Amino acid sequence: MARSISLAAYLAFARREPATLKKITVPRPGGELVWLHCADPARARALAQLALRLSAQRTGVRFLLTTSPGTVRPDNLPSDLVWMPCPSENPLDIRGFLDHWRPDLMIWLGPWLRPALIDAAHGRGIATLLLEADTPGLENRRWRWMPEPTRATLARFTAVLTLDKGAADRFRRILPDGGPNVIESGKLLEESHALPCNETDLEDLRAALGGRPVWLAARVQPQEIPLVLQAYRAVLRLSHRMLLIVVPDRAEDFAAIRTPLAKSGLRLANWDDGVFPDDNTHVLLAESPSELGLWYRAAPVTLMGSSLAAGHGGRDPLEPAALGSAVLYGPGVRWHLDAYSRLAQAGGARIVKDSDSLTAAVTHLIAPDEVAAMAHAGWQIVSEGAEVSDQIVALAQDLLDTRGKPK
Structure with missing residues (x-):
């Protein structure tokens, strides 16, 4: 497919941008490599969970995550996920980036596009997916004075997954025949898979509890323990059989919590x-936290710690929600703000700020x-994003399976 005049003009202007990419010192992992790009670093966790x-489902596949130039590694990503800022639009930077990583598939989470980078990936035959397509635009405002290359850039994708049917209809109208496959999809949401547990331990624990009410304080910090204890003592006056289960955020904090x-x-x-x-156990x-899958199943109510003490950013509330536990949380949840907001709006989570509200x-x-x-509302939130994720994974599998095969 020939380049449009607007895209050609953009690429000519991009050559004037200074090359800034330094030598990449992280080696490319062996085997298949999927390149994930997140234009908004705040959404990076959703891509990481994808x-x-x-x-x-695919043994041996490895992942590279990029975010916009000038950004830092997003918080709370899996430690084995390779991250770097994406290269500039200078062709030398793009060539060095693609020569080093040689991705087998690119998954792009907008809304902002980088036409030179996307065009170069297309030119190398890399399959490319655009997620949540709605109103994409150029990331660099300096270049918005020139002829708009967005439509031509969209045509470089293998498939465009739209936010809804209306967006799908618009894209089918503006994209050329023989262009990308336009697929009605939805928003990519944070997910959490059900943590495993030892079923024998769960049966034995439930037998030992004998129907006692249970409350779990999960992933707590040492400085949160006084507040949790104060609330627990108050609850005991109304429910004298209540059992409190306490799980630290890190095994290294066990002694500081036990004391x-x-x-x-x-x-x-x-x-x-x-x-x-x-x-008689209180x-x-x-x-x-290695057995949280057991504790979430045993406790109908979970206080997600690392949210009441400042500076910890909260922990994933979808973990307990996926296993049927209602979620309580403090105000410090910046790392998972979207997930907490979705749960709270649906009635699956409730914020607490002190021992009285807890x-x-x-x-x-x-x-x-x-x-x-409350637990049912949380479960619905966990389930609602699964269809979109399954759709993307199935499409990614197909593209990886067919790469390099003659059309």
């Missing part, structure tokens, strides 16, 4: 010593009908 879903619990006067059991709670303490929330959720309604 990568986890694809890797679970105030041991001094509290409450009866404490340590799960990692092989102790099951009995009728607090069950686990040493690390006490009130836990007490309210002792009622089986209240906690069941």
Whole structure:
């Protein structure tokens, strides 16, 4: 497909941009490499979770994530996900980037486009997917005075997945015949897969609990323990059989969390010593978050820690929601703000700010009908994005399977 005049003009202007790409020192992983680009770093986690879903279905695939030039590595990405800022639009930078990484597939999450980079990927025969297509535009405002190359850039994609039917109809009208496959899709949402657990441990734990009400404080920081304890003591006055399960955010914090619990006067059991709670146990303490899949299944209510103490950014609320646990959380959740907002709007999560509001929330959720309604709302939020993710993964699988084959 020949370049349009507007795209050709853009590419000519892009050659004047200074080359800034330094030597890439991170080696390319062996095997298939999927390049993920996120124009908005705040959405990077959704792409990272898509990568986890694809890797679970395709053995050996590796991932590179890029964000816009000048950005830093987004918080809370999987440690094995390779990240770097994407290159400038200078052709030397683009050539060095593509020569080094040699991606087998590019998945682009807009809304902003980088025409020179996308055109070069197309020229190398790299299959390219555009997600959430609606009203894409140029990322660099300096170049918006020139003839608009957006339409020609869109034509370089293998497939365009739109936000809704209306967007799909618009793209089919403006894109040329023989251009990208336009597919009605939806928004890529943060997801969380159900964490595993030992089924025997779960059966034994439920037998030991004997129907006692349970509240889980998950991924807590040491400085959050006094607030949790204060709320728990208040809850005990109304529900004297309530069991509190405490799981630190990091195994290294176990000692710092155990000390105030041991001094509290409450009866404490340590799960990692092989102790099951009995009728006299107040607090069950686990040493690390490695068995959270067990605790989320056992507890109808979860306080997601690392959200009440400043500076920790919160932890993934979709983990407990995926396993049927209603979610309580503090105000410090910047790392997962979108997920918390979706849950709260649907009634699957509730914010607490101090021990009094935490006490009130836990007490309210002792009622089986209240906690069941909240847990169901959370489960619906977890499920709603699965269809879009499955659609993208299936398309990515097809493109990887057919790359290099004659058309």
